[in-house]
Amino acid sequence: MNAPLFERVALIGLGLIGSSIAWAAKRRGLAGEIVGHARSAETRAKAAELGFCDRVCETAAEAATGADLVILCVPIGVCGAVAAEISAVLKPGAIVSDVGSVKASLIADVAPHIPEGVHFVPAHPIAGTEHSGPESGFAELFDDRWCILTPLAGASAGPVDRLQAFWEGLGAKIDRMDPEHHDLVLAVTSHVPHVIAYTMVGVADHLRRVTDSEVIKFSAAGFRDFTRIAASDPTMWRDVFLNNREATLDILGRFTEELFMLQRAIRMGDGDYLQDYFTHTREIRRGIIEAGQDTPAPDFGRRGPARPDREE
Numbered sequence: 277m278n279a280p281l282f283e284r285v286a287l288i289g290l291g292l293i294g295s296s297i298a299w300a301a302k303r304r305g306l307a308g309e310i311v312g313h314a315r316s317a318e319t320r321a322k323a324a325e326l327g328f329c330d331r332v333c334e335t336a337a338e339a340a341t342g343a344d345l346v347i348l349c350v351p352i353g354v355c356g357a358v359a360a361e362i363s364a365v366l367k368p369g370a371i372v373s374d375v376g377s378v379k380a381s382l383i384a385d386v387a388p389h390i391p392e393g394v395h396f397v398p399a400h401p402i403a404g405t406e407h408s409g410p411e412s413g414f415a416e417l418f419d420d421r422w423c424i425l426t427p428l429a430g431a432s433a434g435p436v437d438r439l440q441a442f443w444e445g446l447g448a449k450i451d452r453m454d455p456e457h458h459d460l461v462l463a464v465t466s467h468v469p470h471v472i473a474y475t476m477v478g479v480a481d482h483l484r485r486v487t488d489s490e491v492i493k494f495s496a497a498g499f500r501d502f503t504r505i506a507a508s509d510p511t512m513w514r515d516v517f518l519n520n521r522e523a524t525l526d527i528l529g530r531f532t533e534e535l536f537m538l539q540r541a542i543r544m545g546d547g548d549y550l551q552d553y554f555t556h557t558r559e560i561r562r563g564i565i566e567a568g569q570d571t572p573a574p575d576f577g578r579r580g581p582a583r584p585d586r587e588e
Contacts, residue, residue, distance in 0.1 A: 278305065280305055280306055280307050280308045281306050281307070281438065281441060281442050281445060282306065282307050282308070282344040282345045282442065283307070283308040283309065283344050284307065284308060284309045284310075284311065284342055284343045284344050284345075285297075285301060285306075285307040285309070285310050285311070285343060285344070285345045285346075285347070286311050286312070286313070286339040286340045286343035286345070286346045286347070287310065287311070287312040287313075287329070287339070287347055287349055288312075288313050288336045288339060288340070288346065288347070288348050288349060288350055288358055288362070289313075289314060289348065289349030289350035290312045290313070290314040290319055290320070290323045290329070290332075290349070290410045291314075291319075291349065291408050291409055291410060291412070291413075291509075292404060292405060292407060292408050292409065292412045292413055292417075293349045293375045293401065293403075293404065293413075293417075294312065294314075294347070294349035294375075294410075294413070295323065295326070295328050295410045295411075295412070295413025296403075296413035296414060296415065296417040296418065297347060297349070297375075297413075297418075297446065298310050298312065298328035298329055298413070299328050299413055299414060299415035300415045300416075300417065300418055300445075300446040300447060301442075301445070301446065302328065302415070303415040304445045304446070306442055306445045306446070307345075309330045309331070310328070310329050310330050310331075311329060311330060311331045311332070311333055311339045311343065312328075312329035312331070312332050312333065312339060313332070313333045313334070313335060313336045313338065313339035314332075314410070315350075319409070319410055320332045320334075322409070322410045322411060323410045326410060326411065328410075328413065335361075336358050336361050336362050337361055337362050337364070337365050339362075340362035340365050340366060341365040341367075342367055343366075343367060343370060344367065344369075344370055344371070345370065345371045345373070345439070345442065346362065346366070346370060346371070346372045346373070347372075347373050347374065347375065348372070348373070348374040348375070348376075348386070349374075349375050351511050351512055351515045352376045352377070352378050352381070352382055352512075352515040352516065352519050353511075353514075353515040353518065353519070355374055355376060355382050355385055355386050356382075356385030356386055356389065359372070359385070359386040359389035359390065360389045363389045363390070363391055364391075366390070366391055366394045367394075368393040368394065369393060369394070369395075370394050370395070371394075371395045371396075371397055371435050371438065371439055372386070372390055372394060372395070372396045372397070373396075373397050373398060373399045373439055374386070374398055374399060374400075375399065375400060375401055376398070376400060377400055377462055377466060377467070377512075377516055377520075378459055378462070378515075378516055378519040378520040379398050379400065379426045379455035379456075379458045379459055380455040380456050380458075380459050380520075381519040381520070382398065382519065383396075383398055383426075383428065383455055386398075387428065395431070395432060395435035395436075396428060396431075397425060397427055397428075397431065397435055397436050397439045398425070398426045398427070398428075398455065399423055399424065399425050399426070399439065399443065400423065400424045400426070400458065400462075401418055401421065401422075401423040401443070401446075401448060402421055402422040402423065402424065402466075403417050403418050403421040403423075403448075404417075404508075405417075406504050406505070406507040406508050408509045416447065418443070418446045418447045418448040419447035419448075420447065420448075420449065421447070421448055421449070422448065422449050422450070422451060423443040423446075423448040423449070423450055423451075424450075424451050424452070424453055424458055425439065425440060425443075425450060425451070425452045425453075426452070426453055426454065426455045426458050427452065436452075459520050459523045460523045460526070460527075462520070462523075463520060463523035463524045463526065463527045464527050467516055467517065467520055467523070467524050467527070468524060468527045468528055468531060469505065470505055470506075470508065470513055470516075471517070471524065471528065472502075472531070473501075473502045473503075473505035473506045474505075474506045474513075476499070476502045476506075477499075477502055477503055477506040480499060480502075537549075538550075538553065541553070
C-alpha cells in the first residue's frame with residue numbers, strides 16, 4: 277500500500293462536503309488519520325456514529341492541532357472567524373484550504389490569519405447535492421467532477437501540487453484560476469442560476485396561493501428542477517450572494533438584457549429568433565453532456581434507481 281499523502285487531515289465542518297471528503301479519502305488511503313470538528317454537538321455525535329472521522333473534536337483548534345492539511349468546510353461567511361480560531365495551532369509547513377464557491381472575499385477574510393510558514397491554497401470542488409448534513413456524504417461525490425484551485429500570487433508550487441494530488445485522489449479533475457476569474461465563472465454557471473431558481477419558486481408559490489395548489493399538483497419537469505436547486509442549503513447561498521455581489525449583479529444584468537430580447541421576440545411573434553436562440557442554447561446543453569458533466573439519459577437520469585444530483 278502506498279503511503280498516505282497526508283498523515284493527518286483536519287476537516288472543519290462535517291456536512292455534505294466535509295463528510296464526502298472523508299469517505300473519499302478513506303476509499304483511496306489518502307490520509308493516515310482524519311479528524312473533524314462541527315459547531316453543532318448533534319452533528320459531531322452523528323459524525324462519530326457514522327465513523328467517517330477517526331476522531332471528532334470539540335473545537336476547531338483541537339482538530340487543527342498537528343494537522344498536515346486543514347480544510348475549511350464551513351459557510352463562506354464564517355471562514356475568517358474559523359481561520360482566526362485555529363491560527364495559533366497550525367503546524368509549520370501545513371496546508372490550509374477550503375471548499376467555498378466564492379474565492380476573492382474568502383481569501384481576504386482568511387489570508388490575514390495564516391501564519392508565516394503555513395501555506396494557504398484555496399479550492400472549490402464543483403460538486404454537491406441538494407442534501408446537507410453528515411449523513412448526506414458519499415465517497416463518489418467528486419468522481420469526474422472539477423475542483424478549481426485558486427493559488428495566491430507567489431504561492432509555492434509544492435503545496436499547490438500536493439493539494440492538487442489530494443483532490444485528484446478524491447476523484448476530481450483539476451483546473452487553476454485566479455480568484456476574480458473564478459468568481460465570475462461561478463456567477464454564470466451556478467450563482468445566477470440559483471437566484472433564478474429561488475425567484476421562480478417564489479413566483480410559483482405566490483401563484484399557488486391563487487390557484488389552490490395547482491402549481492404543485494401539476495408541476496412539470498422544468499419546475500421540478502427549479503425546486504431541486506432551490507432546496508439547497510439557505511445559509512450557504514446567503515453567504516454566496518453576500519460575498520460575490522459584483523459578479524452576480526454583473527451577470528444578472530446580462531441575463532435581464534437577454535430576457536428582454538426574448539420577451540420582445542415572443543411579443544412580436546418572431547419565431548425565427550426564438551428558433552435560432554433555442555437551437556444555440558441546446559448546443560450548449562449538448563456540450564455539457566459531451567464534457568461528461570451530466571447524463572443524456574431520459575429525464576436527466578432520474579428515473580429508476582435514485583442517484584445523487586450534482587450541482588454547484
